[in-house]
Amino acid sequence: MMLTTLIRRELLDNLMTFRFVVVFIITLLLVVANTSVLIKDYDRRLASYNSAVKSNHERLLESKTYSSGSWDVVRPPNLLSIFNAGLDKRLSNEIFVLHGLVPTLWDGQLHGSTNPLLNLFSSIDIVFIFEVVLSLMSLIFAYDALAGERERGTLRLVLTHPVSRGKILLAKYISAMICLLVPLLISLLLVVILLTTSTTVSLNLDDFLRIGGIVLSSIAYLSVFYLIGMLISVITHRTSTALMLAMFVWVFWVLVYPNVILVRITPAQPSEERLASAFNQIEQIWEAFDRERKDFLANDPIPGEDPHLGVAGGSGFYETWYKAKSTLLYTYIVGSYVNKLDDEFEPQVPHVQNYYRFIIPRKIDAAERTWLVRKQALESVYFRPAIVDRIFLRLSPIGMYDAATQAWAGTDLFGLRDFYEATRKYRRTVIDYLYDINAFGDRKWFSADKGAVDWNSLPQFSFQRSDVHINAKRALPDLLLLLMMNLILFMVIFWVFQRSEV
Amino acid sequence: MIWHITKRELYDNLNSLRFALTTVLLFVLMLINAVIHVQEHPERMQKYHDATTKSLNTLRSRTDLFSIAQEGPGNLYKKPSSLYFCAEGGDIFLPDYTYGISRTQIANNLRAFWSLYYPAAFPNVFNIRPDTVKVDWGFVIGYVLSLIAILFTFDSISSERERGTLRLMLANSVPRHTVLIGKFLGALVSISIPLTLAIFMNLLVISMSRDIDLGADVWIRLCIIFIIAILYLCLFLTLGLLVSSSVRNSAVSLVILLLTWCTFVVFIPSTVALIASGFSNPMTYDEFYKRGGQNHRELRDEYFALLQETRGFREKKIQLDSEYVAKGTEQDERLSQEHLNQQIAQIQLARSVTRISPVTLIQHLLEVFVGTGFERHQQFLENVQRYAREYREFVTDMDRADPDSPHIIGVREGMSKKPISPESIPAFEDTLSLSRDFNAAAIDLFLLILFFVVLMSGTYLTFVRVEI
Numbered sequence: 001m002m003l004t005t006l007i008r009r010e011l012l013d014n015l016m017t018f019r020f021v022v023v024f025i026i027t028l029l030l031v032v033a034n035t036s037v038l039i040k041d042y043d044r045r046l047a048s049y050n051s052a053v054k055s056n057h058e059r060l061l062e063s064k065t066y067s068s069g070s071w072d073v074v075r076p077p078n079l080l081s082i083f084n085a086g087l088d089k090r091l092s093n094e095i096f097v098l099h100g101l102v103p104t105l106w107d108g109q110l111h112g113s114t115n116p117l118l119n120l121f122s123s124i125d126i127v128f129i130f131e132v133v134l135s136l137m138s139l140i141f142a143y144d145a146l147a148g149e150r151e152r153g154t155l156r157l158v159l160t161h162p163v164s165r166g167k168i169l170l171a172k173y174i175s176a177m178i179c180l181l182v183p184l185l186i187s188l189l190l191v192v193i194l195l196t197t198s199t200t201v202s203l204n205l206d207d208f209l210r211i212g213g214i215v216l217s218s219i220a221y222l223s224v225f226y227l228i229g230m231l232i233s234v235i236t237h238r239t240s241t242a243l244m245l246a247m248f249v250w251v252f253w254v255l256v257y258p259n260v261i262l263v264r265i266t267p268a269q270p271s272e273e274r275l276a277s278a279f280n281q282i283e284q285i286w287e288a289f290d291r292e293r294k295d296f297l298a299n300d301p302i303p304g305e306d307p308h309l310g311v312a313g314g315s316g317f318y319e320t321w322y323k324a325k326s327t328l329l330y331t332y333i334v335g336s337y338v339n340k341l342d343d344e345f346e347p348q349v350p351h352v353q354n355y356y357r358f359i360i361p362r363k364i365d366a367a368e369r370t371w372l373v374r375k376q377a378l379e380s381v382y383f384r385p386a387i388v389d390r391i392f393l394r395l396s397p398i399g400m401y402d403a404a405t406q407a408w409a410g411t412d413l414f415g416l417r418d419f420y421e422a423t424r425k426y427r428r429t430v431i432d433y434l435y436d437i438n439a440f441g442d443r444k445w446f447s448a449d450k451g452a453v454d455w456n457s458l459p460q461f462s463f464q465r466s467d468v469h470i471n472a473k474r475a476l477p478d479l480l481l482l483l484m485m486n487l488i489l490f491m492v493i494f495w496v497f498q499r500s501e502v
Numbered sequence: 503m504i505w506h507i508t509k510r511e512l513y514d515n516l517n518s519l520r521f522a523l524t525t526v527l528l529f530v531l532m533l534i535n536a537v538i539h540v541q542e543h544p545e546r547m548q549k550y551h552d553a554t555t556k557s558l559n560t561l562r563s564r565t566d567l568f569s570i571a572q573e574g575p576g577n578l579y580k581k582p583s584s585l586y587f588c589a590e591g592g593d594i595f596l597p598d599y600t601y602g603i604s605r606t607q608i609a610n611n612l613r614a615f616w617s618l619y620y621p622a623a624f625p626n627v628f629n630i631r632p633d634t635v636k637v638d639w640g641f642v643i644g645y646v647l648s649l650i651a652i653l654f655t656f657d658s659i660s661s662e663r664e665r666g667t668l669r670l671m672l673a674n675s676v677p678r679h680t681v682l683i684g685k686f687l688g689a690l691v692s693i694s695i696p697l698t699l700a701i702f703m704n705l706l707v708i709s710m711s712r713d714i715d716l717g718a719d720v721w722i723r724l725c726i727i728f729i730i731a732i733l734y735l736c737l738f739l740t741l742g743l744l745v746s747s748s749v750r751n752s753a754v755s756l757v758i759l760l761l762t763w764c765t766f767v768v769f770i771p772s773t774v775a776l777i778a779s780g781f782s783n784p785m786t787y788d789e790f791y792k793r794g795g796q797n798h799r800e801l802r803d804e805y806f807a808l809l810q811e812t813r814g815f816r817e818k819k820i821q822l823d824s825e826y827v828a829k830g831t832e833q834d835e836r837l838s839q840e841h842l843n844q845q846i847a848q849i850q851l852a853r854s855v856t857r858i859s860p861v862t863l864i865q866h867l868l869e870v871f872v873g874t875g876f877e878r879h880q881q882f883l884e885n886v887q888r889y890a891r892e893y894r895e896f897v898t899d900m901d902r903a904d905p906d907s908p909h910i911i912g913v914r915e916g917m918s919k920k921p922i923s924p925e926s927i928p929a930f931e932d933t934l935s936l937s938r939d940f941n942a943a944a945i946d947l948f949l950l951i952l953f954f955v956v957l958m959s960g961t962y963l964t965f966v967r968v969e970i
Contacts, residue, residue, distance in 0.1 A: 019757040121775035
């Protein structure tokens with residue numbers, strides 16, 4: 001009963017103020033303006049994705065032989081990147097799936113970038129607006145919560161009534177949170193309305209659940225900053241001191257810490273030795289493969305090292321070794337597209353078929369073994385430092401909030417990794433399909449003179465985003481951290497407030 | 503009288519918590535900035551030197567005029583600024599080199615000459631580490647200092663009014679504008695002290711490093727940068743005074759100021775840039791490659807059609823080859839130039855629209871005087887293009903100087919066979935010119951001053967009319 005009276009008093013105090021109106025309007029304006037721009041940006045990315053898929057498919061249909069076909073897959077833009085862009089816009093989004101290479105994040109490329117110079121301008125998303133504005137507002141609402149009442153002497157007045165100090169704290173907390181939630185929830189509601197009215201966007205139930213997760217994280221984040229402000233208010237005796245402390249805490253957590261902490265924790269340059277040793281191992285795998293290949297050619301009834309035995313006449317045949325030490329890329333590309341075969345070469349065709357039937361499975365095998373080495377090395381050279389960086393960022397509430405919302409949106413490192421996982425699975429499916437139809441020993445592997453390949457039965461790539469419960473599982477640690485921080489802060493405030501003089 | 507008020511303000515500020523926190527913050531940030539620069543800059547310079555030497559060596563390894571004319575100068579590198587720590591200017595998103603290679607194969611033994619190609623920089627495509635803003639002077643001044651300016655002035659008038667001391671002061675027959683200017687100067691001096699000291703410490707750390715040589719003209723640039731920083735600081739101090747004098751309550755004044763700061767400093771630059779870049783549609787890379795391929799095919803077809811007509815006459819064929827080499831080269835060059843121009847036009851539009859945000863102005867100005875960022879990149883491209891002309895002129899001059907040459911440029915048989923001494927080939931050196939900088943900076947500087955004057959007169963008018 002007493003609690004509701006207190007809350008009502010606080011609410012009226014807060015809601016009727018000019019600062020509340022200003023906060024409300026500015027937040028709304030920023031969110032709405034940015035949402036519409038971000039939706040437009042999403043539309044553009046979606047259109048470029050669709051055209052890339054189409055042109056890749058056309059290119060596949062143009063290739064007449066199995067060996068010259070390339071099964072390129074494209075990553076669709078994530079709708080929830082509007083909330084938190086994460087890595088969605090910047091990592092490679094087109095991957096060439098080859099049988100001789102298990103694809104990773106580092107083997108792709110970025111399609112659909114019209115003007116790379118646009119990266120000069122920083123991009124923002126809705127979570128970023130909340131990160132900056134809401135934290136600032138929470139602190140402003142909180143800094144005079146207790147210090148102000150103490151200065152004015154009203155705190156003493158309230159405490160003359162038989163009301164516990166805990167209840168006063170709780171009332172202040174609840175009412176301020178209600179005030180702060182109003183702009184947050186209304187602006188998020190507007191975002192959802194804008195999203196649903198957009199023609200290109202379709203939200204399903206899972207997306208709504210993910211957005212719900214983002215809302216939940218936002219509330220937890222808001223509350224952390226409110227409690228930080230309240231703690232400052234409780235330990236200082238003057239509002240002006242409280243305000244300055246609160247502002248500098250904000251500058252430190254939001255502006256300084258995230259940009260400074262990563263400066264020199266982990267080396268910017270990847271470890272050269274680790275890469276070199278892994279590259280050596282990979283080199284050996286492929287050299288062994290090449291020896292096998294050459295042995296086969298040497299023991300062939302037909303002399304010479306030309307795998308094509310002159311069949312293609314050199315024109316439609318290509319052969320390259322791809323190597324890149326920094327990403328441990330190593331593969332052998334070979335293929336041909338013969339359109340017309342002279343009769344004199346006809347007796348040699350079975351030999352070429354035999355050759356491909358022999359080397360392609362070995363090449364696939366070499367690629368798989370390369371992957372085992374490569375996976376571990378890339379993991380330790382690139383992945384682990386990135387994870388360590390993110391752990392350090394989590395020492396600030398803004399880092400936790402960012403990580404949690406990225407996980408909900410599926411634009412975090414793990415969400416993106418799902419895509420590369422899917423491309424690896426797709427590669428396996430395609431290889432299994434090629435084995436099934438016995439494509440490697442087929443004449444159509446290298447020559448289209450007796451009809452072109454029918455690509456229509458090739459399995460299609462589709463990328464399903466992880467289920468919402470996986471998003472939840474990934475977001476949970478950060479969400480729990482935020483909640484725990486809330487709890488600890490509240491307990492500390494309570495403890496300090498109980499002992500403080502009024 | 504002004505000095506009296508200023509002194510009073512100064513004493514007030516020097517004892518305050520915010521002064522202490524500001525000092526600590528600025529010192530820490532500037533120290534971090536200096537340490538990073540001392541660690542990174544020698545590596546950057548080394549990389550530049552290695553790259554330029556390598557490309558110069560390849561250039562000088564060629565001795566015959568034809569291959570010099572065909573292969574071109576190779577990669578041309580942008581020289582890193584020695585003031586990189588002041589403003590990084592998004593340099594990682596700008597390619598730090600261009601290359602000139604021969605791209606178009608016209609026929610089996612006929613290749614177009616080299617042409618300039620402008621690569622794109624995608625530093626983040628394979629980078630999975632989190633994004634961070636570089637802590638350079640631009641960040642410290644643009645973001646942190648502007649916020650500090652607000653924190654020093656948001657209550658300077660409203661709180662005195664709240665406490666009633668303002669009325670007391672004005673009762674002493676002090677003109678209002680004196681109070682205003684006194685308060686302004688007080689805040690300005692009290693922020694300038696830690697700022698100047700932090701900058702001195704920063705420069706001290708950097709110039710003490712043995713691997714870094716700042717050079718002489720750098721100090722002029724640094725002075726200009728400091729003056730611009732103070733001007734920017736004044737802008738935000740005036741903004742603080744304006745809001746503080748028009749609002750009765752300090753808390754409300756702070757809310758308004760912080761939201762204005764967030765909007766103009768944090769959000770406007772990116773939001774407006776995103777909107778403005780939507781207005782133009784530069785050629786995509788797909789289109790670029792497609793057009794290149796199409797040009798190439800057309801050129802080949804034309805060439806082969808005309809080749810039939812030569813009927814094996816050697817002189818005619820040489821003439822034709824030479825003509826098509828020139829055509830192919832020009833086509834390649836024109837296409838990359840067009841692509842680049844469209845991209846640059848898009849960026850320029852976005853950059854000029856974002857000038858409504860003062861933080862963009864200060865960043866542009868810093869970039870200009872530091873020699874990083876987009877303006878500098880354009881200057882580099884101009885240098886490259888001028889060099890390309892020089893290089894081609896060199897080829898024609900060398901050919902013309904040889905009386906034995908048939909003077910048909912483009913084919914080996916038609917060009918001088920005299921060996922070229924490696925030293926005579928012009929080498930590319932990227933330079934920065936200060937006079938051009940002032941031109942580029944003029945509009946930004948003008949806008950910054952304009953904003954300041956408008957705000958100052960607004961503040962004056964508000965304060966003179968306001969009831970106390």
